Amino acid sequence: MRLLKRGRLLLLLKLTVVLGSLWMLSLLNNLKIGWDPAYILKYSWLEYKDAGPEKVCNCSAILRGEREALEEAKLLTITKDFRKSVHIPDEYYINATQDCTKFKLSRKYLTIPLSQEEEDFPLAYSIVAHHKVQNFERLLRAIYAPQNIYCIHVDNKSDASVFSAIKAITSCFPNTFMVSKAVNVVYAAWPRVQADLNCMADLYNSSTKWKYFINLCGQDFPLKTNLEIVRILSSMRGGNSLESEKLPEGKKWRVTNAHHIVNGKIQGTGKAKDPPPFNLPILAGNAYIVVNRGYVRSVLEDKRIQALIEWSKDTYSPDEFLWATIQRIPGVPGSTWPNSKFDMTDINAIARLVKWQWHEGSEGSLEAVYPECHGNHVRSICVYGAGDLQWLLEQHHLFANKFDTDSDPIAVYCLEKYLRQKALAEMH
Known part of the structure; x- marks a missing residue:
């Protein structure tokens, strides 16, 4: 009983420290003292810790492309028990978001701007999703910042648990909302465009502050931190970047x-x-x-x-x-x-990096556009594996597609961990 009480006391103490840190940072922001590192409290609690099954992976070695680490990662991704252990079911999100404060703390969302530069350059996102809630939530967490605004479109045909989970996650954030009018998305047909158009209109009418619009799907993931994205877009001086x-x-x-x-x-x-x-x-x-x-x-x-x-x-x-x-x-x-x-190709535009199967090739091939996929293919598109990360992070694109925590959770885990550490390091 004493141990139980002591555990609760320690948990309460940790929560008090975290909430106190958030309060102090909010106060500094409101006072407009500035973003001098001398005023910023330590952010180590916002780093992704190696607490889950993925802790067996050596992400640093994977990002360097070391063969042994990549082979270990490949073995893990084909192990059913490992994939099952890292999977987060839809029900978790429905239940966890009953307490939004606890959810945001436990999932380590960044609930204050990390710099004045980012706060002054808000972005608008449209995310179209229809399944794989875990993918969606990890994408949202990776790109989330309180100064940005997010419109979420869930396909009308999606399973009830998918809709309920994504709606529950969205409800925890004041700057994130479900699209006002969802449609039945049909592959290669007009409704796919209509989904983004509906979010475009909602985002345009919801805020006058955002500078750029970026549309995503639930299996995208960023290759840059929010600060890097802001600086790249600022340097474009009002230009657009898309394949044309x-x-x-x-x-x-x-x-x-x-x-x-x-x-x-x-x-x-x-x-x-x-x-x-x-x-x-x-x-x-x-x-x-x-x-x-x-x-x-x-x-x-x-x-x-x-x-x-x-x-x-x-x-x-x-x-x-x-x-x-x-x-x-x-x-x-x-x-x-x-x-x-x-004319601009998808390789030269920064919007999205996709590996098409027919453009892949072995190292040194002059005809290949990019190296071979280290994951698997879905409709001729590479679903990235851990072995693709080193190459991905060398590219200038803001986002890449596709990622899938069901087929290669390590690729997502190491990428999100890398981006969070980099975002926190950029503050100093």
Whole structure:
């Protein structure tokens, strides 16, 4: 009994220290004393400790690409007992978020800005998710900052436990909200774009302060800290960064033939489409973008873009040309001229790093775009393994896709640990 009371007393004491630290940091911020390290209390309690099953991994060696550490990680990821031990079920999040203060403390969320520079440059995020709550929550934790704003879209077709868990997590943060109108997302069809459009509108109307919009899916993960992202975007001086290049001949059927949704899948109607409005040149791209507030305003208000949106609704995979085309419309803030000299590939854009199976190759291959995948492939996309981390962190992209805690939890664990340590180190 005495030991139990003593344990409770120690727990209470630790909680008091943590809450006291938060209160003091909030006070310093409100007093605008500044962000001199001399005033900042120690943040070691915000580091991710090696407390779970992943502690057997040597993340430092993995990030350096050491063969022995990578082989150990590979063996662990194919061990069912290990994968089961690190999996967090949806029910955990539903129950844990009954006490939001405890949830944020135990999951080590950053609930104050880490610098004045970051506080002065808020970002807006749209996250579209439909499964894998653990992936979503670890993504949110990795990018969360109180000055940013987050819109979450959960596919209407998602399991009830997924919706309940994500809604519960979202409810714990004042700057994070569920989209006002969710849709049934259909792969390669218009609803995928509509999900982001709905979040765009909600984010634009919810805050006038944010500088840039970034859209993500639940299996993305950052490669940079929030401060690094802020500095990269600041250096762009209002420019946008997204894939936008000439539409390949082999994909022109996507925008010249009409399509519709039948039983939850997209199908051709056999009818030809009229040319795009205002003779707009259609460019190729992908679903993920990094754009300024003015670009979003144009999407919501520009009559040319509104006409393009309506025209796009019966095309195939409109997410792979709409944003790219808007980026080349004269007058859109941060846009570039439609001339081919301004074409930008996904490798040169910073929005998203994806390894496509047909572009992979062995080391030294001049034809390969990037090295071979160390994880597995889903729909020809690399689901990153721990062996991909060293290469990923050498790239200039802000985010990468795909990660999956079910297939390689070590890749996510080591990446999030690295980013948190770096974010805290940047303060000193």
